[in-house]
Amino acid sequence: MSDAEPAPRGRATAEMVAERAKVSRVAVSRAFNPHTSLKPEKRELILKIAQELNYTPDRAARALVSGRTHLVGMIVPDVCSHWESQEIDALTTALQNEGFATLLFKTRTDYSMDEQLLAYMRGFNPDSVIAFVENVKPKTLARFLDRAVPIYVHYPLAGQDDESAGQPLHDRLNVLQRDGIEQAVALLQGFGAKRIAYLSGAEKSRANGSRERTLRQVMAERGLEPPMVARGDFSYEAAYQATIDLFRVGQGADAIFAANDVGAFGVMDALRHELGLRVPEDVKVIGFDDIAQSHWKSYNLTTVKFDLDERVRALVRLILRRLNAPDAPGFQETLNTRLVVRGTVG
Amino acid sequence: MSDAEPAPRGRATAEMVAERAKVSRVAVSRAFNPHTSLKPEKRELILKIAQELNYTPDRAARALVSGRTHLVGMIVPDVCSHWESQEIDALTTALQNEGFATLLFKTRTDYSMDEQLLAYMRGFNPDSVIAFVENVKPKTLARFLDRAVPIYVHYPLAGQDDESAGQPLHDRLNVLQRDGIEQAVALLQGFGAKRIAYLSGAEKSRANGSRERTLRQVMAERGLEPPMVARGDFSYEAAYQATIDLFRVGQGADAIFAANDVGAFGVMDALRHELGLRVPEDVKVIGFDDIAQSHWKSYNLTTVKFDLDERVRALVRLILRRLNAPDAPGFQETLNTRLVVRGTVG
DNA sequence: GGGCAGAATGAACACGTTTTCACTTTTCGT
DNA sequence: ACGAAAAGTGAAAACGTGTTCATTCTGCCC
Known part of the structure; x- marks a missing residue:
């Protein structure tokens, strides 16, 4: 040279x-x-x-004339939350291979809306947006994103799938939670659980709302009484305290279905280290997500899983399809769930 | 309206x-x-x-003329790694308040260099870059970033602090690990530990190299024999297996110092659930990072902590100072460490 | 060799901003 | 009320690229 x-x-x-x-x-x-x-x-x-x-x-000059930034915005309440960090990780890798980069934004941890943040993100002109903040209404999201079409993660209830069927304005990933939850309840019932409690996630989260309602529905169909509800917020600490309250103030339970794995960890630690109960002998525990930590020996959690790779591939497909056809009606992808059996049931 | x-x-x-x-x-x-x-x-x-x-x-047009993208690039081997996800989370929040956005890139998990990724990131023209991949040589990094001055996280050894003193080309955050490690060794010694092992992190990681050498130095000064080394890679799984090997094939130990908290969890689970040993009665364990999970009851880990908020503030200071004075010589910030005592020692 | 299709080429324009530079208006001290 | 300094204003130039369009070049067939 x-x-x-x-x-x-x-x-x-x-x-x-x-x-x-x-x-x-x-x-x-x-x-x-x-x-x-x-x-x-x-x-x-x-x-x-x-x-x-x-x-x-120069990407800036290129973006100026082409209108494409090759940025994908992600709005996350908590990067540390294990499930979300795993999804961000996998998505970033996949997008990188397609010539995009991940643009990260943090919003409030209570899953509430944050218009200011949306306006802020809008300024960066992402080509696409994946909203982890599920309670933002699609139309609100769309108002803040002139060019990008947001991708919406939807948790349809059984029989409610076609609530907004036809051609939605936004792209959508439907996560069918029913199969996994049904398998979980069947397993608990098979082991003779009578008094099942639900440890909730953040109240404003749609994922939580859908999980709770689906659980109620499935339990009713199987002739079980409605679950007792312990209020959490997806965090270990809240789950820990809620479990203590459930047993000290409330009436206890012989099985607990947690809205997410981290919550299940809090439940288990409270049972074992604070209440002197054994898992699974005294109380059975099931989580939701199947994060990497769930197979750690201290927990070895039975949990409802949706395949992460499959989920990421679906999201990337949605993004690319949309960029190739900016004015097409809403695209949809669907994802199912299933139970992963480990050591916390029986 | x-x-x-x-x-x-x-x-x-x-x-x-x-x-x-x-x-x-x-x-x-x-x-x-x-x-x-x-x-x-x-x-x-x-x-x-x-x-x-x-x-x-429009940010693109603005960037074109001003030369500022208000993007901060982060190169991460693994977003899920608890320590890194916590740092990304805190940094993103802090940067957001200053008008910047986080641009995320993933590199190989073995902490090796990836020139292709650097070139790719360069295309997005970040104003600043925080390299979590510590083994990239500063000059290599600089070659790939014409405009942005990279921030380099440095782990100086005692007595070696001024190795490249004077005015380094790049900005630098010095993390002094000695104080924390000294307190850890002193505590182990106080509880009568004789045979201390070190569970390493990824071999190519500078953080790991510095930790190991500092540990050797401190132990030598205190009249202890050099630590046995079990090879890990910062992951739970590798730590789990390395611990089993240490006791089944190797000669065991009465205390294990892990290169990071997640590794310490793997160590503890192997000891308790695979080897039938008690922590801390039979083997004492100390970690490094003080991630959020370390106070979970199943682990309740004694660990060396560096204050995350302080670290983030220092990094943001470095970024802003550099943007206000593009041609100034390298800035430096320094961070200390200390031991947080919980239940895994005595 | 003539005609012609298709590829290869460069001038000019567009993208949406910030910045510079003269110019005009207002404010202020005396 | 006067001048000077300060503040306010808009035309034009820049930033680095993609794209359109008319033009030139190449290779091919008869």
């Missing part, structure tokens, strides 16, 4: 590459856009010189 | 706002840049109309 003309301070521009390769600036632009027509040897030369100069087309 | 002129399809532009407010397009620009001079009532009118039209200055 002859360093006769070292790249000047700052970023190289298409102009400089063109000058050095003795071609027009347009040719440089074409060299980086595969579908354009340019003599192969010329393209090769340009790319070589571009590499020497450490040149890459 | 009179809907006489609803915003047309797509994004509103400064031009439209100007037209409606009967001012020049330049005035609109000024209305959004606080330090410029514009008659207050005029600014107020413009902002009001901007809100009606749902207008926000």
